[in-house]
Amino acid sequence: EPEVTQTPSHQVTQMGQEVILRCVPISNHLYFYWYRQILGQKVEFLVSFYNNEISEKSEIFDDQFSVERPDGSNFTLKIRSTKLEDSAMYFCASSESGLTEAFFGQGTRLTVV
Amino acid sequence: GENVEQHPSTLSVQEGDSAVIKCTYSDSASNYFPWYKQELGKGPQLIIDIRSNVGEKKDQRIAVTLNKTAKHFSLHITETQPEDSAVYFCAASDNTNAGKSTFGDGTTLTVKP
Numbered sequence: 001e002p003e004v005t006q007t008p009s010h011q012v013t014q015m016g017q018e019v020i021l022r023c024v025p026i027s028n029h030l031y032f033y034w035y036r037q038i039l040g041q042k043v044e045f046l047v048s049f050y051n052n053e054i055s056e057k058s059e060i061f062d063d064q065f066s067v068e069r070p071d072g073s074n075f076t077l078k079i080r081s082t083k084l085e086d087s088a089m090y091f092c093a094s095s096e097s098g099l100t101e102a103f104f105g106q107g108t109r110l111t112v113v
Numbered sequence: 114g115e116n117v118e119q120h121p122s123t124l125s126v127q128e129g130d131s132a133v134i135k136c137t138y139s140d141s142a143s144n145y146f147p148w149y150k151q152e153l154g155k156g157p158q159l160i161i162d163i164r165s166n167v168g169e170k171k172d173q174r175i176a177v178t179l180n181k182t183a184k185h186f187s188l189h190i191t192e193t194q195p196e197d198s199a200v201y202f203c204a205a206s207d208n209t210n211a212g213k214s215t216f217g218d219g220t221t222l223t224v225k226p
Contacts, residue, residue, distance in 0.1 A: 004156075031210070031212050033212050033213065041218075042202070042216045042217065042218045042219060043149075043157060043202060043204075043216040044216070045213055045214065045215065045216075048210055048212060048213045055210065056210060056213055091156050091157070093156075093212055094212070095211060095212040098209055098210050098211060098212070099211055100211060100212075101147055101159050101162055101211060101212070102147075102159075102211065102212030102214070103159070104149075104156035104157045104158065105156050106154075106155055106156050107155070107156050
């Protein structure tokens with residue numbers, strides 16, 4: 001069964017460093033998403049991406065965040081200068097169209113120290 | 114923006130009993146309501162969804178009901194099994210970007226053998 005894959009599963013980084021979280025969406029999907037989940041809290045929408053551009057973003061997705069689809073298969077989330085409060089699980093998701101359900105990856109646990 | 118409230122936050126049932134989780138939403142434009150199951154260390158997995166043109170949907174032991182007038186929807190799990198133990202999230206989105214969901218706070222379901 002096709003699935004969304006994310007790497008790495010766990011990333012530890014120093015405060016102020018840049019991190020790139022990687023995702024390979026399901027191959028025929030056209031919509032891509034990033035969500036985050038701070039430990040013990042709800043899953044929060046960050047950004048959606050379609051046709052090589054951001055289609056929607058939340059208030060959380062400020063200038064320190066960026067997304068890219070560099071090569072037609074990977075979908076990345078970059079955090080430019082990490083803060084302690086960026087520590088969370090980051091989930092990538094993809095959907096076939098804007099009308100269909102999203103499938104989530106297993107997540108990347110980001111720990112900022 | 115959309116606000117989704119979910120109750121209860123924790124639910125403990127005996128194996129074989131039924132479990133009901135309830136959610137309310139605020140934005141009348143929402144018309145797609147997925148339910149996700151999240152097991153420890155994994156990403157949310159879609160278990161059932163409902164669209165606003167349908168009042169009820171069933172899939173084996175799982176059913177979801179939607180009352181669009183009252184803006185609430187519920188998940189019903191019958192004949193619960195220990196493997197149903199997980200965190201369940203309700204979510205709401207609109208059809209134009211179904212993968213962009215507002216999640217509830219989650220319900221930790223424990224099924225005791």
